[in-house]
Every structure is written in C-alpha cells, then in structure tokens.
Amino acid sequence: MxxxxxxxxxxxxxxxxxxxxxxxxxxxxxxxxxxxxxxxxxxxxxxxxxxxxxxxxxxxxxxxxxxxxxxxxxxxxxxxxxxxxxxxxxxxxxxxxxxxxxxxxxxxxxxxxxxxxxxxxxxxxxxxxxxxxxxxxxxxxxxxxxxxxxxxxxxxxxxxxxxxxxxxxxxxxxxxxxxxxxxxxxxxxxxxxxxxxxxxxxxxxxxxxxxxxxxxxxxxxxxxPYDNIIANKLDLRPVMHLKSNLIAIQHVNVEQVIGYGSRFTTTRPTRLGIVAIGYGDGYPRALTHGAYVSIQGHEAPLLGRVSMDLLAVDLTDLPTSIHIGDEVTLWGDNPSVDLIAKHNNTIGYELLCRLTQRVKRISLNAEGNILIKSN
Missing domain, CATH: 3.20.20.10 (Alanine racemase)
Structure with missing residues (x-):
C-alpha cells in the first residue's frame, strides 16, 4: 500500500x-x-x-x-x-x-x-x-x-x-x-x-x-483533430497524462446514494474509490455515463457527480490489490483526453487548456527524467 x-x-x-x-x-x-x-x-x-x-x-x-x-x-x-x-x-x-x-x-x-x-x-x-x-x-x-x-x-x-x-x-x-x-x-x-x-x-x-x-x-x-478518428490511428502520442491518487475507499450497500445531488444509487454492494481531483483542478463536471479512469491498467467507471475536489469511481469489479494511494490516470493513453471530452460533450482542446494552476506540472525529457517541475 x-x-x-x-x-x-x-x-x-x-x-x-x-x-x-x-x-x-x-x-x-x-x-x-x-x-x-x-x-x-x-x-x-x-x-x-x-x-x-x-x-x-x-x-x-x-x-x-x-x-x-x-x-x-x-x-x-x-x-x-x-x-x-x-x-x-x-x-x-x-x-x-x-x-x-x-x-x-x-x-x-x-x-x-x-x-x-x-x-x-x-x-x-x-x-x-x-x-x-x-x-x-x-x-x-x-x-x-x-x-x-x-x-x-x-x-x-x-x-x-x-x-x-x-x-x-x-x-x-x-x-x-x-x-x-x-x-x-x-x-x-x-x-x-x-x-x-x-x-x-x-x-x-x-x-x-x-x-x-x-x-x-x-x-x-x-x-x-477529428471526432471519429482516434489519435493513435493517426500515429499520434498523448503528451499529457493527467493523474492523481486514490485517497479513500468506501464499502457501500445496495440502494445507497453517491455524491452531490444523490444522482447515482447503487444496485449492488459497491467498493467505491475516492480520487483527489475535481472541477476545481479542471477535470470536467458535466460527464455523461461511460466515463472512466485507469488504475493499475484497469478501467474504473465514474459514479455520481464530480465535485470541486473529489470524484468517485467503481472498484467493485477490479482486483482487490487496488488500495489507497494507488495512482489514477484521468486521461493519457487510456482513457484518452478525446474520450473524456466526448463524455463531456466538448473537445479535447478545451479540457487540455482549462486545467488550473492547482495541478502540479511535471515535464519529462526525452529519456523520461524530470526536466521541469512546478508547484
């Protein structure tokens, strides 16, 4: 852990x-x-x-x-x-x-x-x-x-x-x-x-x-640059990977609500991961059903509303080896920023441009070593 x-x-x-x-x-x-x-x-x-x-x-x-x-x-x-x-x-x-x-x-x-x-x-x-x-x-x-x-x-x-x-x-x-x-x-x-x-x-x-x-x-x-052609089909590589970490895990029973507005209600016992990122960091709030994050290479669907500082993901079907502190990829190779943008009824350009200064920047050189670090 x-x-x-x-x-x-x-x-x-x-x-x-x-x-x-x-x-x-x-x-x-x-x-x-x-x-x-x-x-x-x-x-x-x-x-x-x-x-x-x-x-x-x-x-x-x-x-x-x-x-x-x-x-x-x-x-x-x-x-x-x-x-x-x-x-x-x-x-x-x-x-x-x-x-x-x-x-x-x-x-x-x-x-x-x-x-x-x-x-x-x-x-x-x-x-x-x-x-x-x-x-x-x-x-x-x-x-x-x-x-x-x-x-x-x-x-x-x-x-x-x-x-x-x-x-x-x-x-x-x-x-x-x-x-x-x-x-x-x-x-x-x-x-x-x-x-x-x-x-x-x-x-x-x-x-x-x-x-x-x-x-x-x-x-x-x-x-x-297209709606219907993904970047890797054009031999393009994502330059930005947006990441955070799991900071809590909740075990929630059936028919429990999650997040602001109680928009999501569980239909099964749910292992719920809480990720330290939200719209205050520039991650979009108005996501539609189907958006997910990646943890240890596994796709974890978002549940409920994204809040200013936090979001919730479903860990129920993921390995039990996933724990508090694990790295979470919000966009990068998988999911792509274009996919998250599509689930927000916008384009990748907007999501890339609207990240806030609260998010640390880590620039890696061609060898993968830290070149510039902010915040």
Whole structure:
C-alpha cells in the first residue's frame, strides 16, 4: 500500500511524445515549413516545456503579442506569427522590432502596416494576409484582400496568403470545397505568393494544400483533430497524462446514494474509490455515463457527480490489490483526453487548456527524467 502524504493531482508531460508528433508533421508535410502553434500556454501544456521540445520547428504561432513576448523572454529566436495580428500601432511597432510576423485580417491593421513599414521590412518580415473564405470569423473579403495586397506590395511588403478552415475535421463538409476554391482563386490572382491554409486536420486531409507553411496545433499534443478518428490511428502520442491518487475507499450497500445531488444509487454492494481531483483542478463536471479512469491498467467507471475536489469511481469489479494511494490516470493513453471530452460533450482542446494552476506540472525529457517541475 502506498502512503498518501499530500494531495497531488498532477500532469506528466512527455518531451518524447511531443517530438514524435512533431516528426509526424514533418513526415506528412515534408515540403512545407512548420509553424508550431503554442498559443494558450501551448494548449495547456506549458510554454516553456513546449518550446524546449520543439526547438527544431521553423516557427511558432501564437494568438497575440503577450504570448510572443514569452517566447523571446525564454530565449528562442525562431520566427513567431501572431495569428490575431496586433491591436494597436504601438503593438505593430513592437512586433516589427521584436521580429514577430503579423496576420493582417482587417483594414485598420492594413493602415498600421502602411504607416509604419520601415522596421518591419528591414527585418525581412512577411505579412500574413488573411482571407475570409467562408468561416466569417476573421479575414478580408476577396475584393478587399486584393486591394489590400496591391497596396501592401506597392509599399514593399512580402505577403503570405492565409485562411482558416471552419470544418477541416469533417472532410466531406460542403463548405470545405467552397473555402478551398475561394482561396485558390485568390492565390492565382496574386501569384507569385506564398500560402498557408492547413491546420492539424487539413494537414491530413489535403496534402495538395500544404503549400509553403503548415500550422499544426492539436496534433502536436497527441489529441485527434477529428471526432471519429482516434489519435493513435493517426500515429499520434498523448503528451499529457493527467493523474492523481486514490485517497479513500468506501464499502457501500445496495440502494445507497453517491455524491452531490444523490444522482447515482447503487444496485449492488459497491467498493467505491475516492480520487483527489475535481472541477476545481479542471477535470470536467458535466460527464455523461461511460466515463472512466485507469488504475493499475484497469478501467474504473465514474459514479455520481464530480465535485470541486473529489470524484468517485467503481472498484467493485477490479482486483482487490487496488488500495489507497494507488495512482489514477484521468486521461493519457487510456482513457484518452478525446474520450473524456466526448463524455463531456466538448473537445479535447478545451479540457487540455482549462486545467488550473492547482495541478502540479511535471515535464519529462526525452529519456523520461524530470526536466521541469512546478508547484
């Protein structure tokens, strides 16, 4: 029996898995430069950990300038693309000085670029000119983009034509072909021009669209970009394993209720395990029937509601060798984060990003030794 000396929900982060997934991108898109997306604290994995593992990338992608600053503060010199661009003339000037490449997706950003071209051009930075090809989130309409491209080229800027798929995870969705045709038409009108339109799912779907840059995100972290294809079928390895420990075992009779709201009632004598993790740590509360954890390689179904700090699992059919102190895997190899997300009516991206600072981070190097430890 393992003694429990403190509450210890934790995530273990695998450098070797992240590097494997990066090499998978290189294999699938061998002729394109790779812009590794590390926004949102590297999808909840920790920016320092991710940058260390991804040193062989061609560039990094982030949402905004505050995230880009972290990359420079940590000493990394690779190009950084701000996928939401800048939010003021002052940010444009800072981006120019710090050698951050900017996505330009609206007219005000075009004007900031035209008003302050010199440092940006001196540092050989490219403007990523974003097309609204049908997702209707960010980007210039086709006619607006053509006008902006002519003005920016006349001012001496080098351009990358870019867009984002709304339904790359559903390859047969009719909007995909509409977006592709709109993009290809604009690309033809602007030739010669560099181009980028592939996120994780699109990297797998359309090798003919890899162009100059691909932008992997979720696939780097070992989760699937699809609803109906699991990650290991894509030869992706989970980078994050969320773990905790059993801190109590209850023996409960028939017709006893478990947890807040008394939502679950036992139908048999039940050996109940209590795990030290809950929604206060970022584990989802709104789970549907069928979610489970792994203990000693055995699947233990969740029972009742997840609370802020604890959850209950059914040990009745598991070996009696399972005791207080045993390690519990909430997601990782089994169950996957995608499976838990499906039981929460969401996607793996959200669960990875919403873990709280209460959870200890343990980063493991390629040999499996501790590289960084937080909390």
């Amino acid at each position: 393992t003694a429990v000396t403190k509450r210890q929900p934790r995530i273990e982060l695998s450098t070797s898995a992240l590097q494997h997934n990066f090499k998978r991108v290189r294999k699938v898109a061998p002729h394109s430069k790779v812009v590794c997306m590390v926004k949102a604290d590297a999808y909840g994995h920790g920016i320092e950990f991710a940058l260390n593992a991804l040193q062989d990338t061609d560039a990094f992608g982030v949402a905004c300038i505050s995230e880009a600053r972290q990359i420079r503060q940590l000493g990394y010199k690779q190009p950084v693309t701000l996928i939401e661009g800048v939010f003021s003339p002052a940010e444009w000037i800072e981006a120019s000085q710090q050698q951050f490449e900017c996505v330009v997706h609206q007219q005000q950003q075009v004007q900031w670029a035209l008003a302050h071209p010199h440092t940006y051009q001196k540092n050989n930075l490219k403007i990523w000119l974003k097309l609204n090809s049908g997702m209707n989130r960010l980007g210039l309409q086709p006619d607006e983009l053509l006008t902006a491209a002519l003005k920016l080229r006349a001012a001496g800027f080098e351009l990358v034509l870019t867009m984002h798929f709304a339904n790359a995870d559903v390859p047969d969705h009719p909007l995909n072909q509409q977006q592709i045709q709109t993009f290809l038409h604009l690309k033809q009108q602007l030739e010669p021009i560099e181009a980028s339109c592939c996120n994780s799912a699109a990297i797998f779907n359309w090798p003919e669209l890899h162009f100059n840059y691909v932008r992997p995100g979720i696939m780097l972290y070992g989760a699937s």
